[in-house]
Amino acid sequence: MNSTSIEKSPTFSPLYQQIKMLIMQGLQSGEWKPGELIPSEMDLAVRFKVSQGTVRKAIDELSSENLLVRRQGKGTFVATHHEPHVQFRFLRLKPDVGEASYPQNRIIELKRLRASSEIAQILDIKLGDPVVYFYRLQSFEGVPTMLDEIWLPGSIFKGLSAKRLEEHAGSMYSLFETEFNTRMIRAVEKVRAVLADERASELLRISRNSPLLSVERVAYTYADQPVEFRRGLYITEHFHYFNELT
Template sequence: MNNAPASPSFRPLYEQIKVLITQSLIAGEWRPGEAIPSEMELAARFKVSQGTVRKAVDELAAENILVRRQGKGTYVATHNEEHTKLRFLRLTAADGKKELLENQLLECNRGKATAEMARQLGLKTGASIIEVKRLLSFSGKPVILDHIIIPAAPFKGLNGSKIQDNNGSMYSMYETQYGIRMVRAEERLKAIAADEASAQLLGVAVGTPLLRIERVSCTYGDKPMEWRLGLCVTEEHHYRNELE
C-alpha cells in the first residue's frame, strides 16, 4: 500500500483501507450520489486483495456512508434522495401513516459559541455560529420545535432566505449547497414539561409532557457539524428506532 496513514500494527488491513476510502470522501474525490471505483480498481489502487476492499466497503455500507446498488455498483450515500432525506428524523405517526412535513422558520441569527456549544461542536468559545429555530408540523399540526446551531465558517452565506428557499431537509441543503454530508448522529432523549414559550409555539398547555431530543451530527471523520435540540409533542406520535 502506498501513502497509508501511520497506524498501529494491530489494525486489520481492511480497516486501513476503510480509513483511506474515508479520506478520499473527506477530500471530495467522490461526491454524494456518485459511484466510487469498483472493488477491483480499489484493490489495484491500494495494492491489496479484492476481498480486503470488499470488507472495508461492507463496513462503510453498514454505516450508511456508502450504498450498494445491485448490478450498478457502489455509491456515496446522500441525503438528497427521497428515502434518505429524513434519515435522522425518528418521530412517526402512532398509526403508521405517512404525513406531510412542513417547516416554518422562526429565527436565523448569527452569534458566538458558548463554552458548552464550543465543546459540543469542537470549536473555540466565542467562535462564530449560526442559530436556527424552526417549527415542524405534521399534516398541519405543530409537532417539533427545532433549535439548531452550526459553526458559521463551513456554512458561509447561510441565512434565513436560503433556509426558506430550501424548505426541506437541512441535511440535504448542507450537502447540496455546502458539500457537507452528515453521516452519523448521536442522540440523548429525555422527558420534560412544556414551558410557556414552547407550549405557545406547539399549541399545547403549559406542563404538557414533551420528548426532548438532543442531537450532535457529524460529517466524515467524526467531525461534529451540528447541534440540534428538538422538543416533540408525542400525543399522536412516537420515537421509532431499529436496532440490529
Template sequence: MNIPLYIQVKQKITQELMSGNWRAGDLIPSEIELAQSYQVSQGTVRKAIDELSIEKILIRRQGKGTYVTTHNEEQIQLRFLRLTSSKGNKEKLESQLLSFEKTRVNSYVANRLNLRPGSSVYKIKRVLTFARKPLILDEIYISTIPFKGLNAEMINQKKGSLYRLYESNYGIQMLNADEKIKAVSAEAEVSKLLNIKKGHPILGIERVSYTYGNKPIEWRLGLCLTDEYHYQTELE
C-alpha cells in the first residue's frame, strides 16, 4: 500500500465517526493515545486531525482535547445559512411548519439523493421568518429510511434547526453541502406565503447536503426574498 500513513489514520478516525462509536460533541482520545493505538507517531496523528479539523469534522480545543463537531452549539448552528441583512441587523430566526407528509420522490430529487425514483420520502414545507417578516420558503426532501418515525411534532419541538434534529434524534450529521443559485419569479402560491407581489424576483437556492462518506441525505429548495437581505460568500 502506498497510501500515506496520516491518510490511513484519517480513514480510521472517520470509520469511528461513521460507525457511531464517537458521536457528535464527544471528546475523542488524545493525540498521544491515538498515536499509541494506531502505532504511529504523534506528528502523524496530528496531521490527520489537522485536516479533519480544516474540514470541520473535528474541533480542537487547546488544553482540553479534540471534539466531534456538533450542530447543537449555538455558534455553529447556522453554519450553512448564508443569508445576511444588508443593513447589518442580526434578527432572530423563526420557523413555521407549513406541511409535513410522506410521499414518493420524483426522479430529479431521487437522482440528487441517490434514491430509486418513486421511493418513499418525507416532504417538509416551512417558512423562515426574520424579524417577523417571512423571508425563506423551504421545500425539503429526505428519505424515510434513515428517519423512521419522524413526525411534525418532532420538527416543531426543534424550532428551526432541522440539522439539530437529524443529529440528536437520528445521529446523522450534515458535514457539507452544494448549492445552486438562480434568480426566479415568485409564483402565485409563493408570493402569498412571502407576502410579495406575483412575479417579484427571488433567489432559488437548491441545496444537497451530505454526511460522512459524501453520502447525500437531504435535498431542499429555498426561495428567498432578497430585498433587504443578501446571500454572502467568500471566494478564494
C-alpha cells in the first residue's frame, strides 16, 4: 500500500476499499474476534498511514454490512451472534401475535456422512468429503413448529455434538462462532409452500398434506464461503415468515 498515491490501472480501487479489505482480513484471520474491541480510528489511521476520515469510511461500510458495530464513546467492536438483536436477523419466523421468543430445541439425529453431489456443490466441497448432518425439532411453548435438516462441512465442524447443539437453543450461530471459529455473515433463502410428508407430519404432529413453509438456506462466512445448507419446514398457522422490502 502506498500512502502518497493510489495505484491506478488496471487494478485501481479507492484507498478506503483497500483499508476495508485489510480490516476484513483481520476479522477473518481472527486477529480481532467476535465481541472484541478493534483499535480506534486514529490508531488504524496511523497503522495504515491514511487519514482518520479514510479509516472512518471503511469502518462505515463494514458497519453497514453488520461486520462491525460502532459504539460512541466506547469504540468499534466485532459483531457477534451473541447479541440478542442479531439473532433475529437470521430467525425470520415470527408469531402472528405477541413477541418473538426462543424455541426449545431437540436434536433428533446427528450423523457424519459423505457429501452427495448436490451437497458438495452447494457447500463448495468435493464429492465424498465429510459432512455433518443433523435434523432437529423446535417448539414454541411445547408446540412443535419448526423442523430443520442441516448440512455442514465436516472439515470445519469437527466434533460437533447433539448435546452442545441442544444447549444452544435459539442461537446455534453463536455456538458456531465460539467453538468453531466460524461466523455466519450472510444467508440466501428460497421459500416455498409444500405439503407435509410422512416424517414431517409425525414429528410436527399434524395431518398428512397439511401445508408447510419450506425454507432452503445457504449461509456464508467471510469471503462468501458457503458453510451451511439448511432445509426447514415450518407450520405457519400461528407464525409467519417476516420480510421487509426496501
